[in-house]
Amino acid sequence: MDEILKKRGSILVKDVIVNKKRSNVFIGENGKIEELGEDVGTKFQNKAEFVIEGKSAYALPGFVNTHTHAAMTLLRGYADDMQLQPWLSDKIWPLEAHLTAEDVYSGTRLACIEMIASGTTTFNDMYFFMDAAARAVDETGIRATLAHGFIDLSIKEKLESEIVATENFVRSIKSRNNPRIKAAVGPHAIYTVSEVGLRWCSEFAKNEEICIHIHLSETEGEVNDSVKAKGKRPPEVLNDCGILTDKTIAAHCCWLNIEECSLLAKKGTHVAHNPVSNMKLAVNKAMPYQWLKNAKTNVTLGTDGCASNNNLDMIEEMKFAALLQKFASNDPTILPADEVLKMGSAAGASALGMGATSIAVGQPADIILIDPEVPMNTPIHNPVSNLVYSCNGSVVRTTICDGRVLMLDRIIPNEQEIRDEAKISAKSLVERTLI
Amino acid sequence: MDEILKKRGSILVKDVIVNKKRSNVFIGENGKIEELGEDVGTKFQNKAEFVIEGKSAYALPGFVNTHTHAAMTLLRGYADDMQLQPWLSDKIWPLEAHLTAEDVYSGTRLACIEMIASGTTTFNDMYFFMDAAARAVDETGIRATLAHGFIDLSIKEKLESEIVATENFVRSIKSRNNPRIKAAVGPHAIYTVSEVGLRWCSEFAKNEEICIHIHLSETEGEVNDSVKAKGKRPPEVLNDCGILTDKTIAAHCCWLNIEECSLLAKKGTHVAHNPVSNMKLAVNKAMPYQWLKNAKTNVTLGTDGCASNNNLDMIEEMKFAALLQKFASNDPTILPADEVLKMGSAAGASALGMGATSIAVGQPADIILIDPEVPMNTPIHNPVSNLVYSCNGSVVRTTICDGRVLMLDRIIPNEQEIRDEAKISAKSLVERTLI
Numbered sequence: 097m098d099e100i101l102k103k104r105g106s107i108l109v110k111d112v113i114v115n116k117k118r119s120n121v122f123i124g125e126n127g128k129i130e131e132l133g134e135d136v137g138t139k140f141q142n143k144a145e146f147v148i149e150g151k152s153a154y155a156l157p158g159f160v161n162t163h164t165h166a167a168m169t170l171l172r173g174y175a176d177d178m179q180l181q182p183w184l185s186d187k188i189w190p191l192e193a194h195l196t197a198e199d200v201y202s203g204t205r206l207a208c209i210e211m212i213a214s215g216t217t218t219f220n221d222m223y224f225f226m227d228a229a230a231r232a233v234d235e236t237g238i239r240a241t242l243a244h245g246f247i248d249l250s251i252k253e254k255l256e257s258e259i260v261a262t263e264n265f266v267r268s269i270k271s272r273n274n275p276r277i278k279a280a281v282g283p284h285a286i287y288t289v290s291e292v293g294l295r296w297c298s299e300f301a302k303n304e305e306i307c308i309h310i311h312l313s314e315t316e317g318e319v320n321d322s323v324k325a326k327g328k329r330p331p332e333v334l335n336d337c338g339i340l341t342d343k344t345i346a347a348h349c350c351w352l353n354i355e356e357c358s359l360l361a362k363k364g365t366h367v368a369h370n371p372v373s374n375m376k377l378a379v380n381k382a383m384p385y386q387w388l389k390n391a392k393t394n395v396t397l398g399t400d401g402c403a404s405n406n407n408l409d410m411i412e413e414m415k416f417a418a419l420l421q422k423f424a425s426n427d428p429t430i431l432p433a434d435e436v437l438k439m440g441s442a443a444g445a446s447a448l449g450m451g452a453t454s455i456a457v458g459q460p461a462d463i464i465l466i467d468p469e470v471p472m473n474t475p476i477h478n479p480v481s482n483l484v485y486s487c488n489g490s491v492v493r494t495t496i497c498d499g500r501v502l503m504l505d506r507i508i509p510n511e512q513e514i515r516d517e518a519k520i521s522a523k524s525l526v527e528r529t530l531i
Numbered sequence: 532m533d534e535i536l537k538k539r540g541s542i543l544v545k546d547v548i549v550n551k552k553r554s555n556v557f558i559g560e561n562g563k564i565e566e567l568g569e570d571v572g573t574k575f576q577n578k579a580e581f582v583i584e585g586k587s588a589y590a591l592p593g594f595v596n597t598h599t600h601a602a603m604t605l606l607r608g609y610a611d612d613m614q615l616q617p618w619l620s621d622k623i624w625p626l627e628a629h630l631t632a633e634d635v636y637s638g639t640r641l642a643c644i645e646m647i648a649s650g651t652t653t654f655n656d657m658y659f660f661m662d663a664a665a666r667a668v669d670e671t672g673i674r675a676t677l678a679h680g681f682i683d684l685s686i687k688e689k690l691e692s693e694i695v696a697t698e699n700f701v702r703s704i705k706s707r708n709n710p711r712i713k714a715a716v717g718p719h720a721i722y723t724v725s726e727v728g729l730r731w732c733s734e735f736a737k738n739e740e741i742c743i744h745i746h747l748s749e750t751e752g753e754v755n756d757s758v759k760a761k762g763k764r765p766p767e768v769l770n771d772c773g774i775l776t777d778k779t780i781a782a783h784c785c786w787l788n789i790e791e792c793s794l795l796a797k798k799g800t801h802v803a804h805n806p807v808s809n810m811k812l813a814v815n816k817a818m819p820y821q822w823l824k825n826a827k828t829n830v831t832l833g834t835d836g837c838a839s840n841n842n843l844d845m846i847e848e849m850k851f852a853a854l855l856q857k858f859a860s861n862d863p864t865i866l867p868a869d870e871v872l873k874m875g876s877a878a879g880a881s882a883l884g885m886g887a888t889s890i891a892v893g894q895p896a897d898i899i900l901i902d903p904e905v906p907m908n909t910p911i912h913n914p915v916s917n918l919v920y921s922c923n924g925s926v927v928r929t930t931i932c933d934g935r936v937l938m939l940d941r942i943i944p945n946e947q948e949i950r951d952e953a954k955i956s957a958k959s960l961v962e963r964t965l966i
Contacts, residue, residue, distance in 0.1 A: 169909075173916035177853075177867035210906035375854035376920070378863040406920040407907045412847070418612075419810035419851070420858070428813040432612035471645035472842045472924075474604075474950045475957035481608035485811070485841040489907075490925035515909045522910035 100501045101509045105145030107499065110137050112150035112465060113479075114455050121155065123461040127499025132457055148504070153465035153493060154479050156437075157452040158217025159410035160444025163309075163347035163368035163398025165223045166232075166240075167195070167203030169210065170522040172402040180315075180377055188403055192224075194528045199521045200225035204232035206518035207408060209508050212238060214409045214489025217462040217497040218444065218451035220345055220368070220398065222282040222309050226265050233277055236514075237502045239462070241448050242269065243282025243309045246297060250290040259296060266304055276498055278450060280307035280345075286333050287318055298338030307343045307448060310334070313356070314348035315379050331356040340365045345447055347398060349388075350374055350381045357384060361391035366447035369439065371416040373400035382424035385431055396444040397436070409489040414440045418484060433484040465494040535936045536944045540580030542934065545572050547585035547900060548914070549890050556590065558896040562934030567892055583939070588900035588928060589914050591872075592887040593652025594845035595879025598744075598782035598803035598833025600658045601667075601675075602630070602638030604645065605957040607837040615750075615812055623838055627659075629963045634956045635660035639667035641953035642843055644943050647673060649844045649924025652897040652932040653879065653886035655780060655803070655833065657717040657744050661700050668712050671949075672937045674897070676883050677704065678717025678744045681732060685725040694731060701739055711933055713885060715742035718774065721765050722753055726772055733773030742778045742883060745769070748791070749783035750814050766791040775800045780882055782833060784823075785809055785816045792819060796826035801882035804874065806851040808835035817859035820866055831879040832871070844924040849875045853919060868919040900929040 100107070109121040120137035122144060124130040131140065141147075175187035200223065211219060218239040221229060226244045233240040244265045248255040262281060269279035281301040283289045289297070301308045313319055313330045322330045331352065334340050342364025349367045352360070360367060369383050388395050397417060399408045414436045421431040431439075445451040445462075452462040468476060472486045483491070495503040502508065535542070544556040555572035557579060559565040566575065576582075610622035635658065646654060653674040656664060661679045668675045679700045683690040697716060704714035716739075718724045718732040736743045748754055748765045757765045766787065769775050777799025784802045787795070795802060804818050823830050832852060834843045849871045856866040866874075880886040880897075887897040903911060907921045918926070930938040937943065 171912075172910065172921055173913040176913070176916045176920060177864055179863060183863070206906060206909060213906055372854065375858040376863065378857045378861050380858075380861040402921070406916065407922075409907070409923070412850075412923065415847075416851075416854070419807065422813045423810040423815075423855070426813050426815040428614060428618070428811065429612050469947070469950065471641060471648055471946070471950060472844070474641060475607065475954045477606075477957070477961070478608040478611070481611045481841065485611060486607055486837070487842075488844070488847065488923040488925065490923065511906070512904070515904065515906060519910045522912070526912070 098504055098507070100146045101504055101507065104500050106143065107146045107148060107501070108137065108140045108144035109148045109155065109463065110150050112153050112155040114155045121455065121463065123496070123499045125499070127461055129455065129457050129459050129461050132455065148494060148501070150465060152468055154468065155455055156464050156466060157441050157445070157455055158462040158464050158495065158497060159215050159440050160396065160448065160451055161211065161216050161219040161398050161408065161410055162345055162366070162396040162444045162447055163370055163400055164207070164219055164221055164408065165401030166207035166219065166221045166229060167200040167223050168401030168403045169206040170199060170203040170518060170525060172406045174403065174526070176406070191525060191529050194525055195224060197225040197228040199525055201228040201232050202517045202521040204229040205236060205514045208232055208236035208238050209511055209514050210408045212236065212495045212502045212508055213492065214411065215464040215492035215495060216408065216410050217464070217495065218448060220280070220309055220448055227268055230269060230272065230277055234272070234274055237500050238497055239276045239451050241278045241280045241307055241309070241450060243280040246281065246283045246293065247288045248290050248293040249288060255290060255293050258293065262300065266306065278306065280309045282309045283339065285311040285318070286322055286330050291333070291337055294334065294337035294339055301341070301343065307345060308339060308341060309345050310339060310347070312346035312349050313351040316351055316381070319351045329356065331359055335359065335363070345396070348374065348383070350379050350383050352384055352387070354384070354387045357387040357393060358391045360388070361393040366394045366396055368396050368398040369417055370398050370400045371420040372413055373404040375416065375420060376404055382420050385421045386425060394443055394447055395439055396447050397440040410440050411483065411487055411489050411491070414484045433481045436484055437480055461496055461499040463496040464492050467491045467493045533939055533942070535581045536939055536942065539935050541578065542581045542583060542936070543572065543575045543579035544583045544590065544898065545585050547588050547590040549590050556890065556898065558931070558934045560934070562896055564890065564892050564894050564896050567890065583929060583936070585900060587903055589903065590890055591899050591901060592876050592880070592890055593897040593899050593930065593932060594650050594875050595831065595883065595886055596646065596651050596654040596833050596843065596845055597780055597801070597831040597879045597882055598805055598835055599642070599654055599656055599843065600836030601642035601654065601656045601664060602635040602658050603836030603838045604641040605634060605638040605953060605960060607841045609838065609961070611841070626960060626964050629960055630659060632660040632663040634960055636663035636667050637952045637956040639664040640671060640949045643667055643671035643673050644946055644949050645843045647671065647930045647937045647943055648927065649846065650899040650927035650930060651843065651845050652899070652930065653883060655715070655744055655883055657719070662703055665704060665707065665712055669707070669709055672935050673932055674711045674886050676713045676715045676742055676744070676885060678715040681716065681718045681728065682723045683725050683728040684723060690725060690728050693728065697735065701741065713741065715744045717744045720746040720753070721757055721768050726768070729769065729772035729774055736776070736778065742780060743774060743776060744780050745774060745782070747781035747784050748786040751786055751816070754786045764791065766794055770794065770798070780831070783809065783818065785814050785818050787819055787822070789819070789822045792822040792828060793826045795823070796828040801829045801831055803831050803833040804852055805833050805835045806855040807848055808839040810851065810855060811839055817855050820856045821860060829878055829882055830874055831882050832875040845875050846918065846922055846924050846926070849919045868916045871919055872915055896931055896934040898931040899927050902926045902928045
């Protein structure tokens with residue numbers, strides 16, 4: 097194994113293309129980009145502890161996956177092609193009821209290497225046993241915002257235990273003092289969290305100055321049930337409870353109307369688009385991108401969990417996003433390649449306040465190298481079009497996060513051990529569930 | 532370079548999973564599967580000229596791409612995110628007007644290695660300079676049915692020259708006497724070919740006993756224009772001209788009504804579904820899979836050309852097919868993973884009468900090995916679900932076609948030379964066009 101994959105040190109990335117220009121990038125030991133330009137190569141040749149030969153690769157900021165449930169990699173392919181309710185109640189929930197902290201650790205580790213292998217350097221996660229998830233993130237070197245999925249089902253005892261769980265988790269993450277890992281508050285959705293619970297989440301997030309991660313208006317049923325039970329549509333419920341803030345990431349948002357798109361923009365709330373999951377689960381409406389864009393809402397991109405996707409490949413997700421929007425709006429010009437690339441990278445970093453928004457001096461060195469020497473990336477009339485419409489995660493050759501090389505020429509340290517452990521966890525989880 | 536990539540010989544493929552069972556496969560020098568089973572390994576260990584260690588890979592019949600324009604790889608990413616008409620008239624057609632036979636050769640070679648790298652062993656092509664395409668197919672070792680795109684625009688001189696071109700091309704392919712390459716007749720569509728032209732194509736295909744490859748009901752405009760000009764919808768026009776046969780592959784078919792789905796079934800006509808192209812070009816309707824399935828029409832899968840996809844990855848296409856059908860019909864149970872896998876392989880081989888429909892004794896050895904040791908294919912609760920929903924073309928480790936190894940452990944002979952040549956062709960094509 098290459099030394100560069102084992103330890104931190106200053107790095108010279110030679111001969112890459114950054115914003116259409118041939119460049120060299122010097123990354124300091126602090127994990128930030130210190131210099132960038134054509135002449136940086138000779139200047140830093142001797143200063144850098146490590147040198148990466150870029151071989152004319154395209155260098156991009158790492159992708160930011162703003163909505164996933166990472167440990168659900170263990171459930172990949174366990175149940176598909178089913179109606180939503182039996183899928184959840186007969187398949188997904190029984191398995192999740194048997195999840196342990198060790199499962200979440202091994203599932204999240206698998207998710208982390210899958211993301212590293214496909215160019216994602218930051219993700220926004222909501223699940224259970226999140227201390228175990230934090231351990232996986234810490235060890236694999238990726239960045240994440242982690243939230244304990246807060247579900248009180250309007251039961252007083254559950255509300256109290258979720259408050260304690262959330263408080264403990266946020267304290268635990270803060271005590272790690274790892275700049276790559278942030279805590280968020282994760283009220284699951286309006287149909288699983290009471291208004292008292294939502295208000296507590298809002299207040300707590302405000303006091304702690306951390307993000308809120310929530311599901312919003314994913315299905316028509318969610319909207320109809322809300323109107324029936326509360327006389328209000330979901331965004332209004334969230335707004336009344338103080339959940340719509342400029343540190344909130346709302347996932348899905350398929351069933352927003354035009355006024356709700358403006359409301360989110362006004363509140364500075366970020367949207368996580370999940371086109372693959374929405375198509376696979378047949379939610380019957382595409383997120384209204386044009387309305388959100390017109391309102392100037394920040395739209396980001398997420399894969400959702402592996403039970404409903406079934407991978408974490410942000411390049412594939414970008415293609416699905418662009419094509420779903422074109423198909424659903426009957427307009428091939430909507431969501432062009434450069435917009436969806438931004439959605440999958442800089443927009444997500446802005447939403448989470450974490451990671452790189454560009455490759456520039458002073459930015460965190462979250463850098464991926466895209467291989468120009470593969471058939472699906474040949475010829476290159478337009479590198480962004482190729483990336484979005486022709487490539488997939490396998491074109492990512494090298495992944496750097498926070499100035500540390502997590503994958504070099506497709507080699508990820510401990511990959512096999514992590515895969516083997518995940519296989520054992522997944523098998524045992526199914527066995528325990530089916531007994 | 533491994534000997535096995537250079538020459539033909541008997542092959543023992545050891546330790547693979549075929550139809551859920553651990554097996555070994557013995558491929559004879561004639562390119563067919565001679566033996567298959569758990570004990571074949573020891574029996575043929577010394578008889579086989581070559582041995583491939585399967586390492587528990589899943590062995591599947593190669594994918595069959597039933598609608599593409601292979602040489603359009605040269606146009607990959609040249610123009611995207613545009614309205615259909617300006618895209619065609621300002622971008623695609625001007626470039627195509629400058630295409631030479633050498634361009635088609637190098638573009639098709641690029642397409643062939645891209646297909647081999649993503650597990651496709653047979654494709655159905657329609658384009659220009661098809662003798663050059665045949666040369667590329669011949670050399671790269673893949674299977675193809677090739678058609679000269681017949682376009683007469685109702686002009687008498689053009690009709691005559693297209694007849695000559697088609698006759699010459701079919702004669703030329705037959706004289707090659709290469710069982711991997713077949714000719715088809717390629718009337719482009721009802722809006723580019725006169726009824727006289729269509730009737731000639733039907734008669735000629737019947738006499739030559741070869742397939743017909745045509746575009747059908749891709750857009751609403753095509754249907755409306757047909758009704759306006761001829762008082763008939765496109766399938767009726769084709770039927771009246773004898774084009775709907777059991778050797779016909781009709782691409783797209785988005786705007787078929789329920790009666791037309793039954794008509795195609797009755798005639799034995801095969802449909803090529805092209806979900807990525809249909810979404811990217813925003814044709815505003817998904818191919819009516821449920822109607823076609825109910826009518827028992829044979830539905831196959833194609834990528835369309837790289838100008839409107841922009842790759843040739845059949846695994847990605849399968850995911851798009853399954854998800855588009857679910858989304859468009861608001862039913863997550865429609866087109867499950869096993870059905871779409873069949874659509875992308877056996878159904879296509881049946882339609883073209885070419886390639887393998889399964890891995891079985893006597894079948895042509897068109898075999899691909901799927902890597903089980905990658906993060907996106909871990910864990911494996913269901914290998915077919917993983918393949919369709921989680922993987923992409925990069926999980927194909929080895930590709931065998933007609934008993935010849937075209938890719939071994941991701942190595943394709945001459946890959947770099949083929950990519951380099953295609954880059955030069957693409958650059959020169961754009962330069963010639965923009966002068």
